[in-house]
Structure formats: structure tokens, C-alpha cells
Amino acid sequence: MTGEHAKPDADAGAETGNSAAIAAAFADGPAYVPYLAVGDPDYEASKAYVEALDRGGADVIELGLPFSEPIAEGPTIQGALVRALDAGMTPDRFFEFAEGLDVDAPLVCMTYYNLIYQYDEETGPRPFVERAAAAGIEGLVVPDLPAEEADPLREACDEFGLDLVFIVAPTTVGERLDRIMSRVSGYVYVQARLGTTGARDDVSDQTTESLDRLADYDVPKAVGFGISSGEHAERIVAGGADGIIVGSALVDIVADGVENDLSTEAVAERLESLSRELKEGAERGHAARAEAPDAS
Amino acid sequence: MSESDTRTAEEPDTAVPSRRPGRERGRDDGKFGRYGGQYVPEALMPAIEELTDAYERYVLNNEDGFMDEFRERLADFGGRPIPLQRADRLSERYDREIYLKREDLLHGGAHKLNNALGQVLLAKYMGKERIIAETGAGQHGTATAMAAAHLDMPCEIYMGERDINRQRPNVFRMKLNGSEVNPVTAGRGTLKEAISETMRDWATTVETTHYVIGSVVGPHPFPVMVRDFQAVISEEAREQSIEKTGGLPTDVVACAGGGSNTMGSFAAFVDDEDVALHAVEAGGSTLEVDEEAGVAPNSASLYTGAEGVLHGARTKLLQDSDGQIMESHSISSGLDYAGVGPELAYLVDEGRVNPVAVDDDAALEGFHRLSRTEGIIPALETAHAFGFLEEHHEELGERVVVNVSGRGDKDLDAAIEETDKRDIDEAPDMSMFTGGI
Secondary structure: OOOOOOOOOOOOOOOOOOOOHHHHHHHHHHHOEEEEEEOOOOOOHHHHHHHHHHHHOOOOOOEEEEOOOOOOOOOOHHHHHHHHHHHHOHHHHHHHHHHHHOOOOEEEEEEOOOOOOOOOOOOOOHHHHHHHHHOOEEEEEEOOOHHHHHHHHHHHHHHHOOOEEOOEEOOOOOHHHHHHHHHOOOEEEEOOOOOOOOOOOOOOOHHHHHHHHHOOOOEEEEEEEEOOHHHHHHHHHHHHEEEEEOOOOHHHHHHHHHHHOOOHHHHHHHHHHHHHHHHHHHHHHHHHHHOOOOOO | OOOOOOOOOOOOOHHHHOOOHHHOOOOOOOEEOEEOOOOOOOHHHHHHHHHHHHHHHHHOOOHHHHHHHHHHHHHHHHHOOEEEEEEEEHHHHHOOEEEEEOHHHHOEEOOOHHHHHHHHHHHHHHHOOEEEEEEOOHHHHHHHHHHHHOOOEEEEEEEEEEHHHHOOHHHHHHHOOOOOEEEEOOOOOHHHHHHHHHHHHHHHHOEEEOOOOOOOOOOOOOOHHHHHHHHHHHHHHHHHHHHHHHHHHEEEEEEEOOHHHHHHHHHHOOOOOOOOEEEEEEEEOOOOOOOOEEOOOOOOOOHHHHEEEEEEOOOOOOOOOOOOEEEOOOOEEEEEEEEOOOHHHHHHHHOOOEEEEEEEEHHHHHHHHHHHHHHHOOOHHHHHHHHHHHHHHHHHHOEEEEEOOOOOOHHHHHHHHHOOOOOOOOOOOHHHOOOOO
16 A cells, blocks of 8 residues: 555654663563463453563563454464453553553553554544553554554654554565564564464474564564474574564463363463573573574 | 447446546545555555555456456356346335346345455456455355356355354355355354454465455455445446436435445445435444443444444444444344445545434335335345335435345345244234244
């Protein structure tokens, strides 16, 4: 499409980012960025789960605010979002949740544009971003918002000091890539392969190619989609990623807890333990990269 | 298309598709005022860009004779042109000329084939090897399955599990035509989940696969492309009206769910400012909304909806105050969708299209009235347009065209069940149908 590609008036903070905490998370070593759907399977358990991620070494935490039509998610995360909605999660409850969390890692909200757009009587993204900032949210990821439509949200994020993270797919090249990278801040979410979210255990060639394509852009690159083990995390970081984003493998643990009626403590323990494994894997990958003579 | 006599000044000046401003709308950038756009995951953007390029080359510029082949196949396989028939008894009843555009006579029994055939053929020109589509009640799925069989393309249809159980004959029709039907169990298992699931498939298979969307909804270029394929309805009706009556109609009436038959019926008339355009939505059981349950017991997104973003486009939606999409409801499953095409949302805001809602009762009465008085059993979707005619004919001009978007054979079970619940004058005695067949 063509549309107006008005450039954002600033260079959108691509070098610095708006959130010092997110910048710091990527500054020393690889960032482990876990995702959970907020309110899955209920408010209190979800709070315990997110805090377990933090204890397990999370550098940034992505909190999914559930939308009824999550077109970018695979069945695992879609299931989590449905459970959360059924348990009564709403945007206002989400912000209360974020305010009540006892975590060190900066929080990023991942949701769909309609919820951002509709948040207040005054339609448009500004009221949502203002409320998110007040709740301590440091960044947003909006999978159904293309760069072409993002300027109003970009402006609101700049006004309230949030980062706006964009997803780059293996098929994102040329002008589209430039358009996205001129609006991104905080980190860029590198989609490891075509398709939707879901845990898989291979490392795709598409990941390496994407990282090569992004090498010249001065913003941290966090690879997501399908990372499920420490070994997997290690290979991704050794391949050049500045961080790893893990969603479905963690959501699977929550889903398993629901299916098998496990205690909140047991599920939280498993989340913390997988988090440690992933974080350590990422750190091994980082060390390997430092040692490799031909690291690019 | 065909030669037509030139006795009136209203005659379009050429036989090729009109290039007037209203028809151009949205073609360049996918925007209809504040509506439209491309709100899709990044992984789908290359597919959308490739499709936009193909739409411009083949549909707008007739590259490789695409539009010629499309029209030829619509004629030979589909049975076009479709008649514009004077409805004698309705004309008498309402004391104005009522004309019926008989899309129910198109192959498959509904207007759906115009779009499905166009898109499957386009996929072939694009070198795609596989077709996917979503379906709610099964009308778009069956049309796509027919077109795919006709053009020898493998085809998979996503359909909510609940809808599969409710629409077994349509599932069988798709399978008869060689399509696979994939049940969607995610979420609540209806049309909107099926659309989301088809988008997910497309996100992993964009290189080989074309997604045949079923209405004038979704990201650009779907709304303009589907409109252009369906515009044959109004292109024919406009010409036929001039030929048969010496002039344009005063009013055009079409039912509206997602809006493909609606935009198809309106497209060639949008620039004829004296022709009033009425989009008849499903008022369901009531226009009230149950915010707590997230349910709107209607599908009247033009009439009652608010602006928002769903399935790739900014448009008018049924949503709660948080922006969560509501479950819609209608006696006719084909109108049962929480969104509507962005161009219709725009035309309503501009005052060019009059949105109206007709409830389940009035639609069912319209179903019986048309069946009894004109010998045409309409789809329950279409029946809403006849409910409107009954309630509002006095506000209409002297010559009204109603689009009969589909035939009612598919709805007979629902019609028996729903009629039995009500006391409808024109309905047959139901006792022999409801006692245990």
C-alpha cells in the first residue's frame, strides 16, 4: 500500500529508546524476555507466575493483554488469552495487575490495536498510553499495527516515555524494513520464522538471515517465535541475537497446570526453573560468541 | 460486455467497467476516509503487497486478459448475465415498481460465486498452488470449493466446529467438490475464529497459497477487490434498468452482513446521486446489547456499531466499551458477523448509504411473503431486504431494485424451526413439518 508515510518528526529514538530500563536490560549481556498472558488462568495465579519469571532471571517481561481476536497468535497463546478473558481480564484490570506486581524487570504490554484505540471515550491511542505509563509499563508491542498506521501511537509513546517495539518477519526486507526500523525503539522483535507463535525446537535459517539483514540497525535484536529450551536459546544468541523472547513454551506450562489441576506454587516453580534454563542458555550463547574468532 | 441501446442520456459512455470516481475509491491506497487500511501481522505484509500488485495488474489493467477470462467464466460456468425481473405482485402490493436482481439464479444459488471465481482465477494467474478460505454458514466455502474444482486448484476451507455441526449439507457440498474442511476449535468456533485461523494458515504459507476472503472485509486490497468482482451485479442491473424501464431506479435495496452483495449492488450506482441506497442489516432479536455477556443479539454494525479495528481493517464494529469484539447473532447465519466492509462504513458516514436494521421476525415474514407471492424462496439473508420493503416502502421512490442475493434452499431447516416459534400470516400450516420428521 502507499498511504502517507509521514516520517515521525523525531527519529523515534531508534538510537536511544525512551525507556532507560529497557535499554539497560539489553546493555550488559543477552536479554531474556519471557511472555505470559495476564489473567491466565486467573488474576492471582497469573501474578504468581509473572513474579516467578522475574525470579528466574527475566530482563524484560512481556505481558499479554488479551484481545478476543488475536490473529497473530498460534493455538497455545490463543488458548491462554481465551482463558484469561473468560476469567474476566479487561484493560483496566490489566493495569491494576501491572501496578501490583513485585518485579524488577521492566514491563512491556503486548496487545492488539483495537484495545489501544478504544481505551477511552476519546478514541485514539493516547489515553491508553497515558494509563499504561502511569501503571509502570515501559513499552508496547502491537502485532496487528503496521508501521504505516503507527504514527499516532508512536507519538503517544514518545510523549509518555514508552518504547514501541515492532515485529520484523523473515519476509521483511527493503523499504518495509526501513519504514519499520525508523519507528522502532527499545528493541526489535525478530520473528524467527514464518507463521504464528508456538514452541518448536529447531533453529531456523530464517533467523540467521534476519539477523544479518538487521546487523546495520543500531537497536537490540530480540529473537522470538518457537524458543523452548536452554540449548535452543544458546544457539539463537550464539547466532547473533541480543535477546530471546519466549512465550509459548511458558504458556504451555500454565496450560498444563490447568489441565492437570496443579497448584499455583508447582506451576510457578516450573516457570522459574525453565526461565533459569533459558537465561543460562542465552548467557552461554553470548560467551560462545565472544570467544568465536569469526563472530560478525 | 453486451451492446446496449443508446436511447437515454443516462447510458454509461462505454461498455468497459466504469472508471468514474466512486468506483476508483480505495483502489490506490485502500482507504475510505478514515476506514480501511492494512492492520495485519508483519508476516502477512508481503502477501498483501503481492496481492495488491496482482490486483492492479490483472483486475484493474486486465493484464494477460484476466478480466476477459473472468467474464467468460462467469457467463459459461456461472450463468451470467442474471435477469432483472419485475415482481408483479409486490409491485401491486407496494404501489411502486419493484424489480428483483436475481442473484439467486447464479450457479451455486447466491452471489458468492462472483467473488470466489474471481479470486481463485486470480490465484491461478499469480501462480499460487493452493487456495484457503474461511466460511461461517458455508455459503462462501461452497462457492470457493466450486470455483476451485472448476479451476483445478487444491482447496482447504476453515470452518468453526459449531458451524460444521449446524451446516452439514454445506460441509458435504464442499467435500463433493473435492475441498478439505478443517474444523476450527479455537475460541468459540464460529466465523470470526475461522477468519483468524485462515489468516494464521496464510501467515505460514503465503508463498504458495492465496486466501480467498469471503466479503468486502479484511486488509486492503480485499475490500476493493471483492467489491470489483461483485460489482457485476450493479453493472448489469444499471444497464438492465435503463433497457427495461428507460431510466435508473430510484432506490436500490440489499441486505448487509460483511457487505459483499451490498457493495456489489451499490457499486455502479454510487455516483448516481439520485439513486438512494439502502443497506439492510440483521436486527436480530433486539438492537440492545448485553455488555456483561459480550453478546450483541444482532449483526447491525453499520446501524449501531462503533469505529474500531478488526481482521485487518478499520471499520464499524460490534464491540464492548473495552474494544473486545462481541458475539453477533442473527436468524441468518450469513449476516452474522461483528464487522462490516470499510467502504460501507464510509458511505454511511458520508450519508450516501442509508443503514437500516430489520429484526428476525420481519425477515422471516419477508421470507414467507416472497415465497408465496412471487414463487421465489429467498435466503434468510435476502429476506431482510424484503422485511425492509414491507416496513418502509412508503418512504421509497417509484422504482425499486432489490437484490435477491441468494436462494433459500439452504435455510429450510432453520425456516421450519423458526416459523414454528411464531405466528406468521403468510406461512404454511406447520403442523405436518414439526411433528417429528
